[in-house]
Amino acid sequence: MSSPRRPAGASLGAALAIAVVLLWLVGYPLLLTVVEAVDGGFHHFQEFAERPGEWRALFNSLWISLASVALAAIVGVPLAFVFERTDFPGRRVLGALMALPVALPPLVGVIAFIFLYGESGFLSRLVQQVLSLEKPPWRLGGAGAILLVHTYSMYVYFYLFVRAALVRLDGSMLEAAASLGASRRRTFFKVILPQLRPALLGAGLLTFMTSLGSFSAPYIFGGGFRVMTTQIVASKANGQLQLAQVEAVILASLALLGLWVIRRLQGEDAVASAHGIAPERRAVKSPAARAGFAVVGWGLAILMLLPHLTLLLISFVPIGTWTVELLPPELSLVNYRDLFSDPERLRPMVNSLWMASVATAGALLLGLLAARQSIRSGGRTGAALEGLVALPWAIPGTVFALALATAFSVDAPWLLRFLWVGTPIILPLAYLLRCLPITGRSAIAGLRRLDPALEEAAASLGAGALRRFWRVVVPLVRPALVAGLGLAFITALGDFVTSIVLYTFTTRPISIEIASALRVQEFGIAAAYGVLLMILSAAAFLVWGRGESA
């Protein structure tokens, strides 16, 4: 008999409190944005519809996102097969390195690409030198540059998802296909590919949503090429707040539509449960082929690492010393000294660190409480809570930032609206809400694995709700939480997309400082900030990664 097992003492009050907080912080700002966009009729929508530039931006957003999905799949899926289905020297180390781009904050990746592939980057200098050209051979910009960056940072989704699916593949199923007379080709298309469908759809969804919300690459490379995210920020900067709200509503609708379509496709998947043993890797045996694999593998790994290495090198180049030479003539630590000695340069780092820490801690607590309530309530209420927690993920960052700017730029406490824009509250709050889907999702995953009998046992031993939460639930879901915590911290630390809408001079984070250093051609400083972000992100992964295994 399966009775709905509810931990003891589930109270309506707690469920209500959590729901109210989530509705207020997540749902309400979005609702206000919609309300203000249609305020007094649809004439701003009309204005949107009458401008060809707006339509072009919408179209660009859509096709850039679809093209990003295609390119990321083309790069990521074959790599997953190579690293999961064959065996060659260095496979494990290289396989881990291939996931590196995902840990690079978007803006840092973008500036690394400028230094590497931009018109005064290493590659174009090299080509210019070798071919003795007068001018740089190319300009890095527009849609091509955006797609290049997207492919580099998002193929990792396909790579990781498909590798994970290949590990779960049941080897006996392939043997069954072979024993039924199916050729390798037929087995691939009729057996393996259908089993990979959920992984492909999952990675596709993630790539699509990330591309649609992508801001850093279009902002830096776009120039005249506008997408919806840059359009929103531009409209708001021009003081056309209602137009920005209309654009935000349209972009959010597109995102939710994409989410809905892919979720529908995902609905019907039937995948054999992972009871079998993954098929043997095909070992690459012939020496020539082994050497070939090794060369290609290491080549790819270096390609993946080049942006990081470039950033590191540029960070040692003093401002104004590198002009036309192929390699920088002078290297020193002067940029780093500047960063730490000049209080105005140090401030963004302090800002980013405290805001990311506060936001991550808050997202952790709120995510955990919401997840617990969602699982306790179950049914529709539970699903609604889970949806609210995930909503900031589905809504592009620019839209969400604009929604917060809309909701919290008015002092009307009786409407639960406060004047938080321009204060140090708004950015940590924005980071918190952007991280909430990450911490919430890991909390839900952790809690689902928690045996409800453990809490019942604690209750029958006389432990009240608080003691059960701190002594039983928290210690047991910690591994799952910790995994989400690292990712949440890195997301908050490197955030650019919400920061650019909501920052003030005194609360500017590292990403804003990188963008302004770039604008005034202080490349060394921008790179040094980028390197510090990279190191902090890596440190967060290492520290929490260890915590997880303990």
Add this chain to the structure above:
Amino acid sequence: MSAYLELRGLHKSFGETRVLEDLSLEIGDGEILALLGLSGSGKTTALRLLAGFEKPDAGEIKLEDRDITALGPVERGFGMVFQHYALFPHLSVGQNVAFGLEARKWAKAKIEARVEEMLELVDLSGYGDRKVSAISGGQQQRVALARALAPEPTLLLLDEPLSNLDPALREKTRSELRSAVKRIGITTVLVTHEQEEAFHVGDRVAVLNRGHLEQVGAATELYRNPKTPFVAGFIGRSTTLRGTAEGPAAPEGEVWVRLGASASLDQPSVSWEARAAAPAEAGAEVDLVVRPESLVLTEAGRPGGLEGRFLGVRFTGALSYARVELVAFPDRVAEVLLDGDTPASGQRVWVAPRGGGPVPRVFTPEPV
């Protein structure tokens, strides 16, 4: 004597599903009551109502004449051993046992002494610092018992406490469990789907079927005097034969049942003596439930013998049972205690009542 624990008229539904209907039970001080039933019988729900994890839709639970129905699990102060033990994996053996004492704010020195005492009780002295994942299943079961008993609960609840042990260990643990509980003298409710476990550990056994209490009683009582057809079929082996009551019968009264009357003409019908579980009228259709040890294989022509074909032997070690297909009951295989020679497979045999075993019981057939 008034009961120590009393369940009165408990009802519980989950959505449309009625899981428990009108469950009433009384349990004496220091008694071990086993709730026995198949999955879906409501026994687990009954235990969860007792523990306070669920609230009944109707009815009340009284402990020493005090109504505790509204109390939650934290306030009830009962000890519970869970089916999968539910030991806290992040705590050591000692910390698990101490958990309830800390929750009840015992003094530190008292906690230490109590943990030591409890570990000694379950024969696990010196295991306090072990991780719970580093001890065997049997030891985990004992830790769960020690943890439940440590805060001196007023009632002990056991949810299939032995189902996760392998059969060899289960036998031994059963005795240990019973003696530990009896030594402390704590009133205990045990839930199980295993008859042997219920009979071995429980002083009395309550049989639940589809949310109804069928019968409560000592093991022998349930076996020899089942009050319902379900109990008769569920407890021990038996053969059910449809026949006609030859005279009216009062409950527990003697009645003769005519068997095989409707069979083909060359099969003379026979009359067997039985005891009625419920009143029966003369000529009414009844079900006769008979234990294997109340039957015997005989030669042809003996009065009361039903003809059949010998199918084979069910061997259980000390005893063997003949499996016989009766001519008059082609859809039934009768089980007969075998104490003579084993017939050849397919051989014609006769089955007749034998004295000394439990008297066959007669029930009113359930409407189909």
